[in-house]
Amino acid sequence: MKICPTCGTKLDEDDIFCPECGARVDKKLKTPFEKQRMKKISNFLKGFIIFFLFILIVFILLAFVGTMIARR
Numbered sequence: 927m928k929i930c931p932t933c934g935t936k937l938d939e940d941d942i943f944c945p946e947c948g949a950r951v952d953k954k955l956k957t958p959f960e961k962q963r964m965k966k967i968s969n970f971l972k973g974f975i976i977f978f979l980f981i982l983i984v985f986i987l988l989a990f991v992g993t994m995i996a997r998r
């Protein structure tokens with residue numbers, strides 16, 4: 927549900943102008959969606975970085991354990 931940022935009237939998703947105050951709402955309301963998309967991308971990147979670090983730690987541990995076993 928869209929809401930007019932000027933007067934708070936509820937609008938249809940495809941409304942370009944607010945029927946109550948006549949304010950243009952299409953461009954202003956795209957910003958939160960862009961932010962949501964950015965959040966999704968940053969969350970995805972965070973998940974990817976955590977996954978990558980986890981794999982890296984597992985590899986380091988495996989290498990460490992491997993050298994420990996080789997020394998014995």
Ligand SMILES: [Zn+2]
Pocket residue numbers: 930931932933934935944945946947948949
């Ligand atoms: Zn309005």
